[in-house]
Amino acid sequence: MAKLLITGGAGYVGAVCARAARQAGHDVVVFDSLAGGHREAVSGELVVGDLRDRPALDAVLARGFDAVLHFAARMSVGESNEDPVGYFDVNVGGTLTLLEVMRAHGCKVLVFSSTCAIYGRPARVPLDEDLPHAPISPYGETKAVVERILALARPANDMRVTCLRYFNAAGAASDGSLGESHFPETHLIPLALEAAATGRPMTVFGTEHPTPDGTCVRDYVHVEDLADAHLRALDRMLAGHPGGAWNLGTAHGASVFEVMDTIERVTGHRVARTLGPARDGDPPMLVANASRAYADLGWRATRNLETVIRDAWGWYQSPRYGKR
């Protein structure tokens, strides 16, 4: 059992991981500004604070932690195009403050939430970890910069660091008690569930991509599978391993139309759609080669798209969905 600080643990992925960590017997404190997270998603101790507020981080890390799971970030690609400086401020500046304060308090183990957005428009699909980092959005840039900083800080600060590069985090806790509530919501599955529930049409961005049905293909990985990967990465470092970087996906791509069709099947409701132009910078296909995570961490995604959507629909219908 370890004492864990979980930044961003009131957010979507962080809250599911925090609960899994608690269930695995770890002692968990969540640190979150609630800028995008939700107080009621945290069942244990919540310290409300901003990553960029050094005294606030200092006060909490002074309590002594074995490791930090660092989820806190701004995470919308589109918004990052409108506010790149704000994205660097939180995602890079906030992480620098965290690293400095961790060093001051002798906390040397970190799991960092990275993303497939660091690869930009990849030269090959499925994507493995050896692809060059070539982000095409300010959001992706912030994550690539942090990975670079961590690669340098690891030996210099005598740290163990794991970067987990998620593809599209999706689904919800299987009991419907935790899930995705972003404001505004930009992710496909919650938007398509909203369309199913309300009958209001949603826009499909681009139907002439070089993919089998012309719509973008993504790799939707269940949030509880992501939680499992975090615990494996953490246990490995607590056992003395230096860490590493792994892609986390299912290795199966689903197109926008396939997601909508699956939602119609699972919910029994039609997903009305209008067809719009492709968005600038949307890579046609992002699918993980996650074989290294299996080889090194013994991890693989165990939940398929149908389960992702069934659980997301359960969450969508829960009275807690959409509460702020």
Ligand SMILES: NC(=O)c1ccc[n+]([C@@H]2O[C@H](COP(=O)([O-])OP(=O)(O)OC[C@H]3O[C@@H](n4cnc5c(N)ncnc54)[C@H](O)[C@@H]3O)[C@@H](O)[C@H]2O)c1
């Ligand atoms: N959701 C995805 O598909 C996805 C994919 C790849 C990577 N990621 C990464 O995973 C992490 C979690 O993503 P999510 O979908 O759960 O997002 P989220 O917005 O639900 O959670 C992020 C949390 O960070 C908190 N936060 C933001 N700025 C903060 C600050 N300055 N100080 C303290 N807390 C702050 C928010 O309040 C929120 O609770 C992020 O780092 C994101 O970049 C997410």
